[in-house]
Amino acid sequence: xxxxxxxxxxxxxxxxxxxxxxxxxxxxxxxxxxxxxxxxxxxxxxxxxxxxxxxxxxxxxxxxxxxxxxxxxxxxxxxxxxxxxxxxxxxxxxxxxxxxxxxxxxxxxxxxxxxxxxxxxxxxxxxxxxxxxxxxxxxxxxxxxxxxxxxxxxxxxxxxxxxxxxxxxxxxxxxxxxxxxxxxxxxxxxxxxxxxxxxxxxxxxxxxxxxxxxxxxxxxxxxxxxxxxxxxxxxxxxxxxxxxxxxxxxxxxxxxxxxxxxxxxxxxxxxxxxxxxxxxxxxxxxxxxxxxxxxxxxxxxxxxxxxxxxxxxxxxxxxxxxxxxxxxxxxxxxxxxxxxxxxxxxxxxxxxxxxxxxxxxxxxxxxxxxxxxxxxxxxxxxxxxxxxxxxxxxxxxxxxxxxxxxxxxxxxxxxxxxxxxxxxxxxxxxxxxxxxxxxxxxxxxxxxxxxxxxxxxxxxxxxxxxxxxxxxxxxxxxxxxxxxxxxxxxxxxxxxxxxxxxxxxxxxxxxxxxxxxxxxxxxxxxxxxxxxxxxxxxxxxxxxxxxxxxxxxxxxxxxxxxxxx
Amino acid sequence: xxxxxxxxxxxxxxxxxxxxxxxxxxxxxxxxxxxxxxxxxxxxxxxxxxxxxxxxxxxxxxxxxxxxxxxxxxxxxxxxxxxxxxxxxxxxxxxxxxxxxxxxxxxxxxxxxxxxxxxxxxxxxxxxxxxxxxxxxxxxxxxxxxxxxxxxxxxxxxxxxxxxxxxxxxxxxxxxxxxxxxxxxxxxxxxxxxxxxxxxxxxxxxxxxxxxxxxxxxxxxxxxxxxxxxxxxxxxxxxxxxxxxxxxxxxxxxxxxxxxxxxxxxxxxxxxxxxxxxxxxxxxxxxxxxxxxxxxxxxxxxxxxxxxxxxxxxxxxxxxxxxxxxxxxxxxxxxxxxxxxxxxxxxxxxxxxxxxxxxxxxxxxxxxxxxxxxxxxxxxxxxxxxxxxxxxxxxxxxxxxxxxxxxxxxxxxxxxxxxxxxxxxxxxxxxxx
Numbered sequence: 002x003x004x005x006x007x008x009x010x011x012x013x014x015x016x017x018x019x020x021x022x023x024x025x026x027x028x029x030x031x032x033x034x035x036x037x038x039x040x041x042x043x044x045x046x047x048x049x050x051x052x053x054x055x056x057x058x059x060x061x062x063x064x065x066x067x068x069x070x071x072x073x074x075x076x077x078x079x080x081x082x083x084x085x086x087x088x089x090x091x092x093x094x095x096x097x098x099x100x101x102x103x104x105x106x107x108x109x110x111x112x113x114x115x116x117x118x119x120x121x122x123x124x125x126x127x128x129x130x131x132x133x134x135x136x137x138x139x140x141x142x143x144x145x146x147x148x149x150x151x152x153x154x155x156x157x158x159x160x161x162x163x164x165x166x167x168x169x170x171x172x173x174x175x176x177x178x179x180x181x182x183x184x185x186x187x188x189x190x191x192x193x194x195x196x197x198x199x200x201x202x203x204x205x206x207x208x209x210x211x212x213x214x215x216x217x218x219x220x221x222x223x224x225x226x227x228x229x230x231x232x233x234x235x236x237x238x239x240x241x242x243x244x245x246x247x248x249x250x251x252x253x254x255x256x257x258x259x260x261x262x263x264x265x266x267x268x269x270x271x272x273x274x275x276x277x278x279x280x281x282x283x284x285x286x287x288x289x290x291x292x293x294x295x296x297x298x299x300x301x302x303x304x305x306x307x308x309x310x311x312x313x314x315x316x317x318x319x320x321x322x323x324x325x326x327x328x329x330x331x332x333x334x335x336x337x338x339x340x341x342x343x344x345x346x347x348x349x350x351x352x353x354x355x356x357x358x359x360x361x362x363x364x365x366x367x368x369x370x371x372x373x374x375x376x377x378x379x380x381x382x383x384x385x386x387x388x389x390x391x392x393x394x395x396x397x398x399x400x401x402x403x404x405x406x407x408x409x410x411x412x413x414x415x416x417x418x419x420x421x422x423x424x425x426x427x428x429x430x431x432x433x434x435x436x437x438x439x440x441x442x443x444x445x446x447x448x449x450x451x452x453x454x455x456x457x458x459x460x461x462x463x464x465x466x467x468x469x470x471x472x473x474x475x476x477x478x479x480x481x482x483x484x485x486x487x488x489x490x491x492x493x494x495x496x497x498x499x500x501x502x503x504x505x506x507x508x509x510x511x512x513x514x515x516x517x518x519x520x521x522x523x524x525x526x527x528x529x530x531x532x533x534x535x536x537x538x539x540x541x542x543x544x545x546x547x548x549x550x551x552x553x554x555x556x557x558x559x560x561x562x563x564x565x566x
Numbered sequence: 567x568x569x570x571x572x573x574x575x576x577x578x579x580x581x582x583x584x585x586x587x588x589x590x591x592x593x594x595x596x597x598x599x600x601x602x603x604x605x606x607x608x609x610x611x612x613x614x615x616x617x618x619x620x621x622x623x624x625x626x627x628x629x630x631x632x633x634x635x636x637x638x639x640x641x642x643x644x645x646x647x648x649x650x651x652x653x654x655x656x657x658x659x660x661x662x663x664x665x666x667x668x669x670x671x672x673x674x675x676x677x678x679x680x681x682x683x684x685x686x687x688x689x690x691x692x693x694x695x696x697x698x699x700x701x702x703x704x705x706x707x708x709x710x711x712x713x714x715x716x717x718x719x720x721x722x723x724x725x726x727x728x729x730x731x732x733x734x735x736x737x738x739x740x741x742x743x744x745x746x747x748x749x750x751x752x753x754x755x756x757x758x759x760x761x762x763x764x765x766x767x768x769x770x771x772x773x774x775x776x777x778x779x780x781x782x783x784x785x786x787x788x789x790x791x792x793x794x795x796x797x798x799x800x801x802x803x804x805x806x807x808x809x810x811x812x813x814x815x816x817x818x819x820x821x822x823x824x825x826x827x828x829x830x831x832x833x834x835x836x837x838x839x840x841x842x843x844x845x846x847x848x849x850x851x852x853x854x855x856x857x858x859x860x861x862x863x864x865x866x867x868x869x870x871x872x873x874x875x876x877x878x879x880x881x882x883x884x885x886x887x888x889x890x891x892x893x894x895x896x897x898x899x900x901x902x903x904x905x906x907x908x909x910x911x912x913x914x915x916x917x918x919x920x921x922x923x924x925x926x927x928x929x930x931x932x933x934x935x936x937x938x939x940x941x942x943x944x945x946x947x948x949x950x951x952x953x954x955x956x957x958x959x960x961x962x963x964x965x966x967x968x969x970x971x972x973x974x975x976x977x978x979x980x981x982x983x984x985x986x987x988x989x990x991x992x993x994x995x996x997x998x999x
Contacts, residue, residue, distance in 0.1 A: 093884055335701075546969065
């Protein structure tokens with residue numbers, strides 16, 4: 002493997018407390034090292050900034066619903082396609098890019114790790130098939146467990162250890178990375194065309210509540226010592242007044258925090274931060290949520306920023322997508338998955354002139370700006386729900402520049418402008434804080450110890466952006482910021498230059514991360530002896546065929562995790 | 567020595583039953599349990615005299631046996647020299663092989679299409695227009711109390727569909743046949759219709775009208791006619807009431823709907839009907855996909871190119887326009903100058919106008935068995951059979967992916983479709999520089 006020396010760059014490496022210092026970074030055999038030989042390729046990063054490669058904690062890039070989104074929308078692809086080159090495959094893009102294009106576009110922006118946050122376990126083989134086709138970036142996926150029949154039954158019978166053993170087995174079986182919860186109980190109720198509105202409402206036939214599911218899975222997450230906290234899409238997403246549900250969900254696991262650590266990651270909170278009682282008086286609930294997060298240590302969020310785009314919304318929240326269909330009367334895909342979960346897809350265009358969309362845009366930025374500690378914030382657009390991931394540079398510019406925000410504020414719906422706190426917020430993110438919310442905090446939250454920083458021993462996943470830190474006046478220079486983050490000067494993946502000036506120069510394959518969770522043999526054995534019969538009752542495939550062998554991942558990266566049972 | 571392989575996946579129809587018990591003795595399949603009649607016939611006869619054992623190249627109108635290397639080189643040469651080659655078939659192979667075929671089409675600047683083009687293509691075009699409200703088959707097993715087969719006869723085409731997933735299946739919330747109602751809509755009283763609680767016989771080619779009338783009835787609108795598609799309006803209204811009043815309904819539809827007059831418009835109407843029903847109750851819809859991996863072909867082509875079938879790479883990027891980039895039209899217009907057929911027999915099934923062109927251009931066939939297309943081919947490359955002699959991933963009709971097992975060794979070291987396509991791809995890349 003080659004050696005690289007990145008010289009004279011201004012380094013932003015928050016996990017090592019490096020804030021814009023001029024430090025040379027040495028790379029050898031795919032890792033950051035102390036020094037390299039004189040044969041090393043030298044990258045002159047003078048007047049440029051150097052950051053760890055971007056780590057995206059929540060982006061829908063692969064699997065059955067993403068592919069259903071692609072099939073739903075040929076019109077999305079016609080306007081945005083990529084021609085084959087000597088190095089790259091062709092593809093299509095915009096809101097639901099094809100697999101190859103997804104990898105290239107992330108790499109061009111300096112991103113090197115991306116997690117798919119919603120995979121139905123029964124169809125995770127499909128997710129892995131797509132992940133192995135996505136070039137360059139490292140990847141992983143979160144199995145959907147918030148509406149799983151076995152888990153709800155274990156909960157009702159209060160079989161905590163057995164349930165922990167089941168989840169441990171399931172993560173191993175489908176090669177998943179973290180526990181994902183979407184609309185707990187609500188997607189199951191949608192199996193009957195019904196909905197769940199309250200955290201204490203009983204789920205039909207299962208007689209447990211969403212709050213109990215969230216607490217139960219949080220406890221199991223602790224028992225299994227999983228690297229990432231429970232990743233929760235709360236109930237009532239996309240409904241006026243839902244900020245209350247969001248805070249209630251966060252509060253439900255406050256007492257389950259281990260040593261003050263984060264016990265819950267609440268995802269795309271913009272969609273869950275609505276105040277008001279109807280679409281007519283919809284308002285931002287960002288200040289209430291930010292206030293709660295500022296006062297507590299057990300919770301972190303990602304934003305789900307909307308970017309005023311024609312996009313394709315897709316979630317495992319089947320009932321929400323039905324509501325969105327009723328509101329928009331657009332095309333609608335629904336895809337329920339036996340004994341596990343569901344999904345919905347609806348194309349959607351966010352317009353600046355639309356009152357509700359403008360409020361949504363404001364909520365996302367208010368959340369990011371009102372939550373004081375950037376380590377509790379992760380930047381996402383909930384791709385493609387709030388907008389395509391290719392719009393991240395736009396979001397960075399909004400966060401770093403009051404002027405960039407003002408420019409957009411002047412174009413949004415006037416009633417929304419009046420109702421938002423955003424015009425009065427002065428805070429502007431620094432590059433150090435941007436490095437936190439786009440790589441350091443996300444890698445830390447995912448428990449990826451070799452990612453998100455540039456310390457010796459870290460993976461040599463590095464982004465270099467052509468942005469003169471010393472001369473940068475972020476408020477004024479937002480266009481430069483957007484331009485720089487759109488096309489990284491260099492993206493280095495695993496010690497190799499993969500993109501240069503926003504063009505792909507090397508298309509290698511990234512790794513696939515999954516957790517190898519272990520519980521005591523006797524507990525595992527007892528669980529398996531009961532599971533088999535029940536499995537065949539609930540599913541239409543054999544348990545043996547549910548299991549995905551490690552060889553299927555091709556570039557597997559297993560993280561061993563020892564549980565407490 | 568005998569051994570039994572449990573939970574093998576059947577590679578016949580879109581059911582992809584994954585509970586076969588296959589007894590292997592002396593390197594041969596000697597017994598298959600849990601298989602339907604069609605499946606049994608494949609597993610018993612896969613190595614019949616129709617099997618091709620040696621690659622062949624046609625010289626002066628005569629097939630001459632040759633080595634794999636020679637056949638792959640000849641095939642690569644034909645493809646590399648072509649300006650606008652077509653790759654077609656792919657529904658009887660693994661997703662791994664399909665992925666290679668997509669790359670080959672891209673490198674060649676040709677077209678990749680799969681058999682969806684001539685079966686459920688209109689279903690996918692319907693999805694582009696309307697979307698689809700669907701689920702996995704287990705949802706139906708567990709919850710459905712109303713099952714409709716429309717222009718589909720699964721007793722013949724998908725023999726275990728009823729037992730594994732619908733009326734005769736045992737689910738968490740529906741345990742017995744009497745807890746479910748079966749309705750069949752068809753142009754004749756099929757074997758499936760004989761099992762139905764209600765059979766509705768419609769006039770051929772009038773499904774669009776019947777579905778539209780049903781949509782009106784579901785919406786509570788009055789139909790000022792005595793009958794639609796030969797079905798009395800009061801019967802249509804009764805059917806609409808049954809659909810509205812069920813707890814969980816599903817509509818399965820077959821080629822009788824996709825390939826009769828109206829094509830994708832029929833599907834638009836069916837998808838819209840089911841979508842509308844969700845304002846009243848829970849209702850879903852699913853196409854009865856035929857080949858065991860036709861769904862997989864759509865999935866792979868979609869995730870690699872954005873479009874599910876009929877993708878044209880002649881401009882260097884994926885272009886899609888069914889009717890323009892679909893196989894029958896390309897052949898009928900005489901546009902392709904070479905064809906690679908994988909696991910399909912277009913010469914036996916396509917319209918004469920399309921086959922005539924196929925006979926004029928060099929054709930390469932990758933297939934385990936002799937068929938009409940191998941006869942008109944210039945190069946024939948025999949392969950190992952997916953799900954019997956080689957493993958590979960396939961997608962059930964509801965998008966559930968399964969990994970097929972290898973049960974026996976292929977005869978005389980035949981290679982898999984994936985291996986052959988990989989070799990051709992490497993050759994073509996070299997030839998194209």
